[in-house]
Amino acid sequence: MRELPLIDCCAPLGAQTLSDEEAQASAALFAALADPARVRIVNFVATSDDPVCACHLIEPLGLSQPTVSHHLKRLVDAGLLEREQRGKWAYFSLAPEASTRLAGLVDLARDREEALR
Numbered sequence: 001m002r003e004l005p006l007i008d009c010c011a012p013l014g015a016q017t018l019s020d021e022e023a024q025a026s027a028a029l030f031a032a033l034a035d036p037a038r039v040r041i042v043n044f045v046a047t048s049d050d051p052v053c054a055c056h057l058i059e060p061l062g063l064s065q066p067t068v069s070h071h072l073k074r075l076v077d078a079g080l081l082e083r084e085q086r087g088k089w090a091y092f093s094l095a096p097e098a099s100t101r102l103a104g105l106v107d108l109a110r111d112r113e114e115a116l117r
Contacts, residue, residue: 026105032078037061038071042080042094051084051091 018026033039040061045052057068072092075081080098084091 029078029080029101029105032074032080035071035074037063037067038075041068041071041075041092042098045081045092046094046099048093051093054090054092 033042041057044057044060054065054068054072057063057072058065061068063071072081072083072090076083076092079095079101081092082095084093
């Protein structure tokens with residue numbers, strides 16, 4: 001499995017142009033969210049007050065533990081989730097910059113509005 005690049009900085013899709021690196025980073029972020037189970041995991045973790053144990057995702061998702069672990073790894077590799085080991089259990093929380101990156105990426109109108117000013 002290939003490692004997804006962390007997206008440190010990328011232009012919104014509404015930008016006038018995207019560099020190859022920005023386009024690749026944006027595509028990697030979309031690829032990380034291209035599975036409905038991963039979207040549900042991000043939703044579950046983002047709406048939880050505390051970090052979520054991987055074991056608490058198995059039943060709501062209706063998936064096996066290895067499958068949930070695979071999806072969590074993809075989301076961590078993409079920089080959307082952070083992983084904290086507590087004994088034998090792993091707990092996940094939304095990466096602090098994840099909301100900003102996702103919102104900025106899909107802000108199609110922002111750059112157009114700024115260009116018109």
